Amino acid sequence: MSDQGALLELVQANRILAHERVLDAFGHVSIRDTEAGYHISRSRSPELVSLEDIQHYDADSKIVGSDTRGGYLERVIHGAIYRVRPDVRAVCHFHSPSIMPFCVTGRPWMPVTHLGATVGMTVPFWDEQAKFGDTDMLVSTAEQGASLAAALRAHSAVLLRNHGAVVVGGGIPELVMRSIQLCRNADVLMQSLAVGEPRSLTPGEVTLSGAKNLEPRVLERVWDYHLSRAGLDG
Amino acid sequence: MSDQGALLELVQANRILAHERVLDAFGHVSIRDTEAGYHISRSRSPELVSLEDIQHYDADSKIVGSDTRGGYLERVIHGAIYRVRPDVRAVCHFHSPSIMPFCVTGRPWMPVTHLGATVGMTVPFWDEQAKFGDTDMLVSTAEQGASLAAALRAHSAVLLRNHGAVVVGGGIPELVMRSIQLCRNADVLMQSLAVGEPRSLTPGEVTLSGAKNLEPRVLERVWDYHLSRAGLDG
Amino acid sequence: MSDQGALLELVQANRILAHERVLDAFGHVSIRDTEAGYHISRSRSPELVSLEDIQHYDADSKIVGSDTRGGYLERVIHGAIYRVRPDVRAVCHFHSPSIMPFCVTGRPWMPVTHLGATVGMTVPFWDEQAKFGDTDMLVSTAEQGASLAAALRAHSAVLLRNHGAVVVGGGIPELVMRSIQLCRNADVLMQSLAVGEPRSLTPGEVTLSGAKNLEPRVLERVWDYHLSRAGLDG
Amino acid sequence: MSDQGALLELVQANRILAHERVLDAFGHVSIRDTEAGYHISRSRSPELVSLEDIQHYDADSKIVGSDTRGGYLERVIHGAIYRVRPDVRAVCHFHSPSIMPFCVTGRPWMPVTHLGATVGMTVPFWDEQAKFGDTDMLVSTAEQGASLAAALRAHSAVLLRNHGAVVVGGGIPELVMRSIQLCRNADVLMQSLAVGEPRSLTPGEVTLSGAKNLEPRVLERVWDYHLSRAGLDG
Numbered sequence: 001m002s003d004q005g006a007l008l009e010l011v012q013a014n015r016i017l018a019h020e021r022v023l024d025a026f027g028h029v030s031i032r033d034t035e036a037g038y039h040i041s042r043s044r045s046p047e048l049v050s051l052e053d054i055q056h057y058d059a060d061s062k063i064v065g066s067d068t069r070g071g072y073l074e075r076v077i078h079g080a081i082y083r084v085r086p087d088v089r090a091v092c093h094f095h096s097p098s099i100m101p102f103c104v105t106g107r108p109w110m111p112v113t114h115l116g117a118t119v120g121m122t123v124p125f126w127d128e129q130a131k132f133g134d135t136d137m138l139v140s141t142a143e144q145g146a147s148l149a150a151a152l153r154a155h156s157a158v159l160l161r162n163h164g165a166v167v168v169g170g171g172i173p174e175l176v177m178r179s180i181q182l183c184r185n186a187d188v189l190m191q192s193l194a195v196g197e198p199r200s201l202t203p204g205e206v207t208l209s210g211a212k213n214l215e216p217r218v219l220e221r222v223w224d225y226h227l228s229r230a231g232l233d234g
Numbered sequence: 235m236s237d238q239g240a241l242l243e244l245v246q247a248n249r250i251l252a253h254e255r256v257l258d259a260f261g262h263v264s265i266r267d268t269e270a271g272y273h274i275s276r277s278r279s280p281e282l283v284s285l286e287d288i289q290h291y292d293a294d295s296k297i298v299g300s301d302t303r304g305g306y307l308e309r310v311i312h313g314a315i316y317r318v319r320p321d322v323r324a325v326c327h328f329h330s331p332s333i334m335p336f337c338v339t340g341r342p343w344m345p346v347t348h349l350g351a352t353v354g355m356t357v358p359f360w361d362e363q364a365k366f367g368d369t370d371m372l373v374s375t376a377e378q379g380a381s382l383a384a385a386l387r388a389h390s391a392v393l394l395r396n397h398g399a400v401v402v403g404g405g406i407p408e409l410v411m412r413s414i415q416l417c418r419n420a421d422v423l424m425q426s427l428a429v430g431e432p433r434s435l436t437p438g439e440v441t442l443s444g445a446k447n448l449e450p451r452v453l454e455r456v457w458d459y460h461l462s463r464a465g466l467d468g
Numbered sequence: 469m470s471d472q473g474a475l476l477e478l479v480q481a482n483r484i485l486a487h488e489r490v491l492d493a494f495g496h497v498s499i500r501d502t503e504a505g506y507h508i509s510r511s512r513s514p515e516l517v518s519l520e521d522i523q524h525y526d527a528d529s530k531i532v533g534s535d536t537r538g539g540y541l542e543r544v545i546h547g548a549i550y551r552v553r554p555d556v557r558a559v560c561h562f563h564s565p566s567i568m569p570f571c572v573t574g575r576p577w578m579p580v581t582h583l584g585a586t587v588g589m590t591v592p593f594w595d596e597q598a599k600f601g602d603t604d605m606l607v608s609t610a611e612q613g614a615s616l617a618a619a620l621r622a623h624s625a626v627l628l629r630n631h632g633a634v635v636v637g638g639g640i641p642e643l644v645m646r647s648i649q650l651c652r653n654a655d656v657l658m659q660s661l662a663v664g665e666p667r668s669l670t671p672g673e674v675t676l677s678g679a680k681n682l683e684p685r686v687l688e689r690v691w692d693y694h695l696s697r698a699g700l701d702g
Numbered sequence: 703m704s705d706q707g708a709l710l711e712l713v714q715a716n717r718i719l720a721h722e723r724v725l726d727a728f729g730h731v732s733i734r735d736t737e738a739g740y741h742i743s744r745s746r747s748p749e750l751v752s753l754e755d756i757q758h759y760d761a762d763s764k765i766v767g768s769d770t771r772g773g774y775l776e777r778v779i780h781g782a783i784y785r786v787r788p789d790v791r792a793v794c795h796f797h798s799p800s801i802m803p804f805c806v807t808g809r810p811w812m813p814v815t816h817l818g819a820t821v822g823m824t825v826p827f828w829d830e831q832a833k834f835g836d837t838d839m840l841v842s843t844a845e846q847g848a849s850l851a852a853a854l855r856a857h858s859a860v861l862l863r864n865h866g867a868v869v870v871g872g873g874i875p876e877l878v879m880r881s882i883q884l885c886r887n888a889d890v891l892m893q894s895l896a897v898g899e900p901r902s903l904t905p906g907e908v909t910l911s912g913a914k915n916l917e918p919r920v921l922e923r924v925w926d927y928h929l930s931r932a933g934l935d936g
Contacts, residue, residue, distance in 0.1 A: 493923070493924050516930055538919055568814075568894070569893040572814045572901060573897045573901070574901070597904065597907070602904055603907065604907075605819070605914075630901060
């Protein structure tokens, strides 16, 4: 069982990502449990989530204990990724307007700002239709979760055709930074397409800049900023 | 006569749809009466509507009782649709910036997100100019209302050339969800056109995803979210 | 000298048009005096204007009385239009982002929504560079004011190349409605260009819809809405 | 050492530029010291900066005194510019979404509004990749700072490839006005590209209008406006 500090950070991530328009009525964020499985809110819009809403699921995305409140239908996304990516300690799924044009057209996302380097050089694309035919488009079975986790490979984000994105991180502050920068870089890329020919960062720039963006002092500064903007700074 | 709970929900729908920029200075939302006709605000901007503003009209869009306050000029839209669509229990008309580019160009709206599936596969297009020649562009006569209702057919929304949209639902929460998703899907579609070739959902995906989006637990979660955002959660 | 009610309405128009992002740090709005000349704020950003800021200018844009506070450099726009347009009782000048792309490219504005009909079928274009060569781009001399007023002719708005717009009205509520709809229609037109081929309203539609939009009950409803949004409803 | 009034103005500039979406989680603003070097916040998001956060650096961007709090990694930008531009008394670096499409595509910024004339006729472009190869994309060494300052030449702004902008001014109010107008003009230019062929101001217009925009009465009015919007007017 994770401690209260970790769960509080999870609640803050819900609020911050809603405030920054990454999450909206839908979407969810989780942290890996200290033992197995993960913590995530019951089915509730992220900007409303508080500590009482957090549930505990095991590695098969089955509820731990006697909590009978309904969970997110797509929580298997989280369980499936934690299973195959031991480096991942936090996961977020969302449908922000920033990334949807890339999900809808299949045009590849690419890093065009030094902050976008936080996401990496490549974001793979997962097409549920190609794998499972006509569905309700949710990722709600173990097979669908495993397929999505396989598409993510060793990357830090994946786009879902006509659906949204999944982002992973080594912890909550990193996940929040990366989720926001996936969106902001997508905004810049979209507008750049109307202005001219966008230049991608080089792999070397992504490696060097991506590491710099995740230094503790950078993450702390960004976290303080977002706490304040979301009205969570006490 | 509908009960107070239903009328309160109607007031909340006015406020929510104004808060989410579906309605603005103009636009209106109604619920079918339990007997005949419908309830709708007097002529007032939706974000200002309160319980005292709600009026009662009969199936011919004539006021019921002695209420002499001016009504919306386009209330015939509501009466005409309730007459031919017994499945419809709530109607909304609006001119949001999200849908206007489709109304102005005639380019078809299509579902490109799983949430857009809530609207359906097709949104028909009604051209008042083609039917009635030069008018003041309002839908204010019985003939115009009937023509629009006929164009809607069995769909859940219709676009009005150079004017706006009409959306219908089996109840207020469904209507609110669908009106918002018509707009958000339009936003994504518009931005996707600048990024590449948008992929439509398949008919099978629309059927399966559209049904999932209207499950009570989804509608309740969305309703709670919008109540909170509009400052209506007590 | 206009009465206090008229001056209060002028102050409200400043606040409303700033709140709706028509005016920003710059721009100004005036009302014709009951005798001659006009009332307008001293040089101050419109969202800060209060009753104490209102000044009185004569038909030559010279201050009336002993008020020594600095006025807007471009107040001659107002004087010049009141001189040649006896039907005009209120004038507004602004540089909103909505209309600037049309000022910068020279692409004609056209009415594409029934609310845009409030502006009319045509918005003429005034090019200070073509008339006066290199200037500071302000309209600050009597000759420049007269040239601009001549370009306006009998229309209700004019665009200034690389600069902004001037809108006129038969009173403050009409001016506010028209200024906002010039901008909102420009937004829709701009986005429609990315979606397809925009259809203009017909001249007949503009005449009929434009008149409808200026009916007292419509203007009152819009005015109440904007007062409320700007926090001015008491 | 600068007096308290100057440092307070620096704090206000941080808050104003954050409020106007020029600065965000990142970016920084400095003033030249009355002796040598400059004042700038410790490493903190600009909208959180207060008087206690201001640090003092010498001309080599080394801390003055015993302040051990971490500074901005890119503060060399400020030191390098103050060294070669004695006319500059304030510097700002930012990554606003308005200018990023120009940084990403290399399409030249140009003045298309009379307020954009505040920036000048030309904004040079600095490509760190071309000068230094793969880096972490920050400007954090003396050599990088000197290279950037050289690219700025006698201009009042410079764009950094895939990174952002640096703007300079003869004082804080001028810097704030220019930074905002660089962004707003970029917004208009970007939208104009979707509407037609943008017309640049002429060099003569830029000279005349640019000077007018920096008159004390204009800067005072703009400063009051921004103080009020940022909630800093007492």
